[in-house]
Amino acid sequence: MAGTNDLDPAISAAGEPISETEALNRLRQNDDQSHQYYAAWWLGRMRSRHPEAVPLLQAALRRRQPREATSCVEQNAVARNAARALGKLGDPQAIPDLLSTMDDDDDGLREAAARALGELRAEEAVPLLCQRLVSGVTGAGAPQASGNPRLREPCEAMLEALGDIGVSDPGVLVVIEPFLAHDRPLIRSAAARALFQLTGDERWGRRLVELLAHPQLQVRRAALMDLGAVGWRLALEPIRSTLAENSLKLIALRGLVENGQGPPDTETVLMAMDDLL
Amino acid sequence: MSKTPPSSTGLLKSLIAGVEGAVSADGLQKSTYALAHTLTRLAKVDSDGSGLGDPEVQDVIECLLQVLGFNNPGAAVAAVDGLIAMGPAAVGPLLANLDAHNYGARAWAVRALAGIGDPRGLEVLEDALATDVGPSVRRAAASGLGALRLENLAEQEREGIRLRCLEALEAGRGDGEWVVRYAVAVGFEGLALPLPPSHPHRERAVAGLRHLQQPEQEETLVVRLRAGVALKRLDNR
Numbered sequence: 001m002a003g004t005n006d007l008d009p010a011i012s013a014a015g016e017p018i019s020e021t022e023a024l025n026r027l028r029q030n031d032d033q034s035h036q037y038y039a040a041w042w043l044g045r046m047r048s049r050h051p052e053a054v055p056l057l058q059a060a061l062r063r064r065q066p067r068e069a070t071s072c073v074e075q076n077a078v079a080r081n082a083a084r085a086l087g088k089l090g091d092p093q094a095i096p097d098l099l100s101t102m103d104d105d106d107d108g109l110r111e112a113a114a115r116a117l118g119e120l121r122a123e124e125a126v127p128l129l130c131q132r133l134v135s136g137v138t139g140a141g142a143p144q145a146s147g148n149p150r151l152r153e154p155c156e157a158m159l160e161a162l163g164d165i166g167v168s169d170p171g172v173l174v175v176i177e178p179f180l181a182h183d184r185p186l187i188r189s190a191a192a193r194a195l196f197q198l199t200g201d202e203r204w205g206r207r208l209v210e211l212l213a214h215p216q217l218q219v220r221r222a223a224l225m226d227l228g229a230v231g232w233r234l235a236l237e238p239i240r241s242t243l244a245e246n247s248l249k250l251i252a253l254r255g256l257v258e259n260g261q262g263p264p265d266t267e268t269v270l271m272a273m274d275d276l277l
Numbered sequence: 278m279s280k281t282p283p284s285s286t287g288l289l290k291s292l293i294a295g296v297e298g299a300v301s302a303d304g305l306q307k308s309t310y311a312l313a314h315t316l317t318r319l320a321k322v323d324s325d326g327s328g329l330g331d332p333e334v335q336d337v338i339e340c341l342l343q344v345l346g347f348n349n350p351g352a353a354v355a356a357v358d359g360l361i362a363m364g365p366a367a368v369g370p371l372l373a374n375l376d377a378h379n380y381g382a383r384a385w386a387v388r389a390l391a392g393i394g395d396p397r398g399l400e401v402l403e404d405a406l407a408t409d410v411g412p413s414v415r416r417a418a419a420s421g422l423g424a425l426r427l428e429n430l431a432e433q434e435r436e437g438i439r440l441r442c443l444e445a446l447e448a449g450r451g452d453g454e455w456v457v458r459y460a461v462a463v464g465f466e467g468l469a470l471p472l473p474p475s476h477p478h479r480e481r482a483v484a485g486l487r488h489l490q491q492p493e494q495e496e497t498l499v500v501r502l503r504a505g506v507a508l509k510r511l512d513n514r
Contacts, residue, residue, distance in 0.1 A: 243351070257498070270506055
């Protein structure tokens with residue numbers, strides 16, 4: 001669900017364009033967390049290949065603190081960006097630290113770690129993710145408390161991670177399936193996406209296409225991203241005709257080209273992209 | 278003027294009134310869409326774009342330009358379509374109003390100019406591809422730079438404009454957003470297709486596409502694939 005904002009975050013974020021050396025220095029220092037925050041984001045965004053990048057991001061992740069209502073939010077903001085960056089850098093060295101982050105009380109941090117583990121295709125994470133989700137719609141998928149709309153577990157990120165990692169064990173499928181009936185369409189979309197990735201069963205692709213007709217734009221956007229992730233090319237026409245920004249349709253169609261196979265053939269999908277420029 | 282079906286004057290007036298009288302975001306979107314759709318239909322009947330009477334052209338363009346500034350993306354998309362259907366008649370007013378509204382309106386205006394393909398929009402498209410903060414604006418500018426309609430110009434003028442387009446597209450290959458580089462590939466293709474095989478500008482566009490096809494130079498698979506399709510098409514004619 002990233003990339004919905006047209007503006008480059010580098011422009012809206014605090015910093016000027018910086019060098020890799022400067023980013024590493026900012027992450028290394030410990031006085032100014034806003035500098036660390038930006039540096040962690042920068043290293044992920046620029047796909048840094050510097051040998052110190054991953055160790056420094058791991059250290060930033062370990063420096064997270066127990067979440068308290070009044071303090072330490074800043075610290076975890078750095079940790080969240082570090083987790084996101086570690087997912088983008090693709091180094092399996094980061095997996096153990098991300099796994100231990102999955103026990104953190106901060107559900108936002110667990111969310112970032114789950115996505116990163118998905119990006120790293122970390123099969124080691126599958127038992128832990130399943131264990132966190134097995135309580136189903138009324139457990140992991142229930143709102144935290146009245147007044148707090150967040151779910152007890154970051155289900156959307158965790159379901160997507162299971163799909164991205166790609167272990168299509170019956171035990172995994174059984175954990176995911178109940179979320180197809182969650183009352184929130186974004187969770188249903190994530191479950192259908194994961195099941196499609198794990199089984200290739202077009203039934204789940206059709207579920208995603210149905211969500212492209214949902215009255216809420218936010219749901220249609222999520223379904224676009226999920227169809228791109230699974231690369232189901234038979235969704236080409238529904239993607240073209242859904243009411244959403246061309247920017248998101250282009251990302252979805254890129255996914256159809258890169259993650260899917262014909263029919264329709266690649267050139268047909270590319271021509272549909274040309275029409276959206 | 279005489280070719281205008283007698284009913285269109287009243288029809289367009291009522292459609293403009295519908296846009297101006299819209300009281301909700303949804304209503305604005307629907308009424309703008311109705312106006313743009315009608316314009317597209319009239320433009321098909323009347324491909325030289327001169328079928329509407331002058332005062333009507335002004336009214337319609339004025340109305341659509343205003344919609345660009347309303348911060349309603351659905352309506353703006355429809356208004357851009359309407360302006361593209363108006364063709365060259367919309368270029369002067371678009372250029373004249375470029376700085377009159379907010380950033381959002383300017384971005385939509387660039388997209389309209391890219392879609393119309395009138396060479397008068399060249400400088401705006403160059404500037405947008407090089408400097409605009411919105412990737413959606415840069416991508417529209419890049420594809421527009423490959424689709425300028427040069428057929429009515431003298432050969433020397435055509436060469437000069439094409440050269441500027443090529444230079445802008447070559448610089449756009451270094452854009453940080455994949456979708457802009459994708460549009461650059463589309464731009465190179467559009468620019469080269471009408472040219473004979475040995476034309477130096479065609480060869481330069483082919484070189485640009487080869488660059489976008491190399492994994493060492495272009496990290497995004499879909500961009501490399503699009504450049505490959507462009508090269509195949511150029512090879513076949």
